[in-house]
Amino acid sequence: xxxxxxxxLQVVIPLLxxxxxxxxxxxxxxxxxxxxxxxxxxxxxxxxxFEVVTNGPVSYEMGGWAAPWGIEYRIDRLNGPVLxxxxxxxxxxxxxxxxxxxxxxxxxxxxxFYAAFLLALTGLLGxxxxxxxxxxxxxxxxASLASYTLVALGKTRRALPAAFQYLVLGTIGxxxxxxxxxxxxxxxGTLNMVDLAERLxxxxxxxxxxxxxxxxxxxxxxxxALFPLHLWMPNAYTYAPSVVSAFLAGTxxxxxxxxxxxxxxxxxxxxxxxxxxxxxxxxxxxxLAGILVGSLVAIFQTNMKRMLAYSSxxxxxxxxxxxxxxxxxxxxxxxxxxxxxxAMKGTLFLVLACVAYRIGASNLKAMRxxxxxxxFTMAAFVAAGFSLVGLPLTVGFVSxxxxxxxxxxxxxxxxxxxxxxxxxxxxxYIWRVIEVAYFREPHPDAPEVIRExxxxxxxxxxxxxxxxxxxGIDTDLTVGVARVAALTLLxxxx
Amino acid sequence: MSEHLVLRVVAKLLIPFILLFAxxxxxxxxxxxxxxxxxxxxxxxxxxLYGLIFGVENxxxxxxxxxxxxxxxxxVLIFGGTGVAAMLMDGNYLEYAVFAEDPAAGNHIGxxxxxxxxxxxxxxxxxxxxxxxxxxxx
Numbered sequence: 001x002x003x004x005x006x007x008x009l010q011v012v013i014p015l016l017x018x019x020x021x022x023x024x025x026x027x028x029x030x031x032x033x034x035x036x037x038x039x040x041x042x043x044x045x046x047x048x049x050f051e052v053v054t055n056g057p058v059s060y061e062m063g064g065w066a067a068p069w070g071i072e073y074r075i076d077r078l079n080g081p082v083l084x085x086x087x088x089x090x091x092x093x094x095x096x097x098x099x100x101x102x103x104x105x106x107x108x109x110x111x112x113f114y115a116a117f118l119l120a121l122t123g124l125l126g127x128x129x130x131x132x133x134x135x136x137x138x139x140x141x142x143a144s145l146a147s148y149t150l151v152a153l154g155k156t157r158r159a160l161p162a163a164f165q166y167l168v169l170g171t172i173g174x175x176x177x178x179x180x181x182x183x184x185x186x187x188x189g190t191l192n193m194v195d196l197a198e199r200l201x202x203x204x205x206x207x208x209x210x211x212x213x214x215x216x217x218x219x220x221x222x223x224x225a226l227f228p229l230h231l232w233m234p235n236a237y238t239y240a241p242s243v244v245s246a247f248l249a250g251t252x253x254x255x256x257x258x259x260x261x262x263x264x265x266x267x268x269x270x271x272x273x274x275x276x277x278x279x280x281x282x283x284x285x286x287x288l289a290g291i292l293v294g295s296l297v298a299i300f301q302t303n304m305k306r307m308l309a310y311s312s313x314x315x316x317x318x319x320x321x322x323x324x325x326x327x328x329x330x331x332x333x334x335x336x337x338x339x340x341x342x343a344m345k346g347t348l349f350l351v352l353a354c355v356a357y358r359i360g361a362s363n364l365k366a367m368r369x370x371x372x373x374x375x376f377t378m379a380a381f382v383a384a385g386f387s388l389v390g391l392p393l394t395v396g397f398v399s400x401x402x403x404x405x406x407x408x409x410x411x412x413x414x415x416x417x418x419x420x421x422x423x424x425x426x427x428x429y430i431w432r433v434i435e436v437a438y439f440r441e442p443h444p445d446a447p448e449v450i451r452e453x454x455x456x457x458x459x460x461x462x463x464x465x466x467x468x469x470x471x472g473i474d475t476d477l478t479v480g481v482a483r484v485a486a487l488t489l490l491x492x493x494x
Numbered sequence: 495m496s497e498h499l500v501l502r503v504v505a506k507l508l509i510p511f512i513l514l515f516a517x518x519x520x521x522x523x524x525x526x527x528x529x530x531x532x533x534x535x536x537x538x539x540x541x542x543l544y545g546l547i548f549g550v551e552n553x554x555x556x557x558x559x560x561x562x563x564x565x566x567x568x569x570v571l572i573f574g575g576t577g578v579a580a581m582l583m584d585g586n587y588l589e590y591a592v593f594a595e596d597p598a599a600g601n602h603i604g605x606x607x608x609x610x611x612x613x614x615x616x617x618x619x620x621x622x623x624x625x626x627x628x629x630x631x632x
Contacts, residue, residue: 019571
């Protein structure tokens with residue numbers, strides 16, 4: 001009986017745990033609740049994915065109102081894996097929160113931090129699970145407002161302007177989404193995504209539909225930080241608490257990509273998006289620009305968090321590039337890279353959290369000689385860093401490979417060349433750190449004895465890092481799931 | 495004490511009626527215009543008036559920030575708990591029809607509870623915003 005309610009519980013459990021955390025007086029209790037809830041959410045997501053893979057799409061009627069009228073939660077082969085990614089990253093970072101937050105926040109703020117964290121998780125899971133366009137907007141607001149709070153809780157005062165910048169741009173993005181969804185409702189009289197997909201072809205030629213499409217693409221572009229709409233991201237990731245950066249980098253942008261893919265491929269349909277509207281060309285240009293500019297800027301950063309944030313701009317470019325081909329291999333690249341990037345960026349930001357915990361800084365100087373003093377942490381950095389570059393036997397290679405195949409298949413070899421150039425640039429900025437960490441003497445001001453990070457920080461880091469290696473060698477699971485999802489996307493709703 | 499005598503007397507007279515009107519809007523929301531959100535804002539406005547006239551310190555004594563935070567959380571829990579209760583009674587999440595033999599009566603109960611949750615959270619959140627703005631130093 002309980003299994004029938006899993007789609008609702010996926011969102012309801014974190015949602016209702018947030019107010020409970022807010023009233024718990026002590027940070028420790030709130031942390032325990034958060035960790036238990038995040039792991040429960042992960043197991044629910046895994047159970048839902050298993051159900052979808054074996055028995056096809058799962059549908060849940062909120063409040064017992066039948067589908068096109070009521071809010072429907074619908075898990076299919078596209079959003080099932082995304083739910084698992086979001087819930088897995090959420091669950092893996094929770095053990096780290098205790099150390100990071102206990103050090104960076106005042107005791108009375110800690111329960112509120114955990115409440116905001118759970119609300120962000122709720123929002124991201126909700127965006128992914130819902131089959132209703134307006135409900136998606138509501139969850140988008142929940143996730144966004146909670147993330148602004150999380151960013152604003154950073155240690156330095158510069159977190160506040162960063163959060164404010166994120167708030168302004170994020171609100172513009174959310175408003176654009178709302179305008180687009182409103183226009184769709186005006187044109188079709190429905191908000192259910194399956195229903196929208198059936199009714200939209202009749203109004204494809206009308207200007208209002210095109211305006212709705214433009215608003216939604218720009219709104220989603222702001223949310224997923226597609227170049228040149230990425231301006232909020234470097235500051236937000238730099239000044240947020242390190243673990244929050246790991247969580248947001250692993251989940252928020254992935255959900256943004258999912259949102260864009262959902263609207264572009266299933267609600268509007270690939271034919272409308274790529275033949276009637278020139279989305280393929282636009283995405284390709286902005287994705288390539290993002291890859292090159294993001295990687296180039298990353299090379300010149302001395303703050304490691306800022307470097308990783310610019311690297312994220314480039315990585316989001318790869319995901320958008322895969323989507324722009326609108327063929328199976330391109331979409332496989334996008335979807336596999338969603339998982340891969342969540343794992344490797346999560347690892348890298350957690351490594352910085354470990355370093356910041358022991359050294360108190362996360363700039364390039366602080367990394368001097370760390371290879372010998374924090375061997376496991378830096379090994380995780382090397383694994384995830386090489387994965388970011390796309391060396392063979394790492395997950396990064398798998399997604400780059402499908403991207404290259406897709407580019408050559410569609411006869412765009414200059415694109416393939418630019419992807420390789422992007423990888424070389426990534427090698428430059430990752431190697432800078434590795435060189436400093438392994439081949440330089442420790443900083444003279446550094447404490448004499450630097451121990452390895454505490455296990456609660458180290459174990460999640462190593463688990464994520466080993467995922468970047470394991471899924472680079474055994475690609476059956478990730479590529480298999482991504483291929484089925486890509487076929488679903490191109491085939492529309494079945 | 496004698497400062498702003500008129501304001502003080504008028505405020506003291508008005509506040510009970512504002513609170514009563516909020517409760518009317520809350521409970522009458524399913525027959526006329528109104529509902530939890532509007533009622534919550536009206537209810538909170540009585541506290542704003544009290545704070546403006548009698549000072550923020552007194553307002554903090556009437557509604558301590560800890561209580562306000564608890565009420566914000568309580569409202570969300572009433573709303574969500576209603577949904578979970580429906581789930582426990584063999585319905586879907588927030589399917590109010592299962593609360594009574596007659597589905598219409600069940601819907602009535604469900605909406606009343608959910609609106610109560612909305613009212614509690616909205617009024618507490620409004621008061622929390624008021625207290626945090628007025629309590630800021632510098």
